[in-house]
Amino acid sequence: MKLFTTAAIVALAAAGPLLAEGWRDDYQVIKFGILSGENEQDRLMRNEPLRVYLEETLGVDVEIFTAGNYDGVVQAIAADQIEVARFGSSSYAAVYTATDGGVVPTLTSIAENGNTGYHSIVVTRCDSGIESLEDAAGKVHAFADPDSTSGYAVPYFNMVEREGFVPEEHFAAVPFSGSHEAGVQGVVNGTFDTASTYQDNDTDGVYQRMEIKGMIEEGVICKIWESPEITSGPWTFRKNLPAEMIEEVTAAIEAFPTDDVEGFRLYSSWTEDNPNPDAGFTRVDHDRYQWIVDMREWLREQRRGS
Template sequence: MPTLVDVKKDGNTGYRSIVVTRCDSGIKSLDDAKGKVHAFADPDSTSGFAVPYFNMKEKLGIDPASYFAAIPFGGSHEADVQGVVNGTFDTASTYQDNDVNGVYQRMERKGMIEPGVICKIWESPEITSGPWTFRNDLPAEMIEDVTAAIEQFPAADPEGYKLYSSFDPADENPEVGFIRVDHDRYQWIVDMRAWIKEQRRGG
């Protein structure tokens, strides 16, 4: 059973799949992207394929195979974004941690693409990071005691926590502690993985 997950300074406990387009494309939402070329990153990518594909088909009623004019794989997140910049793709799937830190934002900072060219038009529910977990057959009191001890770690041993979290003074959004999570937090991800597995078996 999951109990705790790392939390960043900005409150994030994971990352999100996003769909991007050129800001000047006139595409403001997935509705506008119908009949356009949409690139997924890689068939083995969680945020670049599984999450957007599952959400489009199961949550939004969009079958990518027929909704878009074509759904090529760009090969990587950076290639997806670059393809949108170049006009090879109208939209593409990639990911971000938050609105200032993600694939296209890092590409802007590195000078790989011009700032202000890429805009986000959709984002997934949070893909929550892997949690601290315990076997279900362990005593509930023991699970609570250990969970509480881990929760107190950042305050009880700040230097030790810096080592645990690989603290980098230059990181503007470091890990700052833990928050409690339960199985429900991960259920949609479990469902998605089962769904993807079934699609591949059927395909």
């Protein structure tokens, strides 16, 4: 009996590391999705430090998943093709609806001053003569993407409910540009008169970052409208993943800003003159985003009615 017990102990000890792997046995590769808010080269570059950090911290391969539009990432997580994605508030609501609640939000960004939100804005060329949404009547307005919170859902909702007009009736046309950068670039080029996009504050947003990157000249784009604050979108996991996996990956993302300060600065587009840069992440749950789910349902009803 003693020999059997000893052999059993040795066998268990040898198997110990394998048993300890837990969820890693089934998920040796983690894929995280990122939305198409900017050109693919820049979004891959910004997210590379996080990918490397997660790979080293978690001990599994980590891959970045991109798609040509927001819905591509929504469908990928709904089809179990990726494990986690960083969504905007509206695209989170889209994937929550598409999966019948089969996703779990865990983290969102928090700024240095404690804010966890940003603003939808409408921009135009500074030399266009358009200084308000009223001035833009009869002009071409570009929304970013049907699943964009700041680029479509929030500005559309506010235009109808707070500004008192229906975009399809107020503007000459309301095309989708495909991304925030494409919308801003279209305004610069004269393809669109105005466009919906977002900013965290007056020194940090889509068009400001495009100026920094040399994509557009400084002083060409001006803001003419700003929404109330929007809760930043969450890091979102499939609910059918192991709970311990969701927690470990969440904890790793949460630690990234302090464990790799320079990597987080690149990821968050940190600039020295930004008075309120992203400082890290804070925990969230679905209740934080239910109003966005409700707003998207309102938008669907509006479309059905028209």
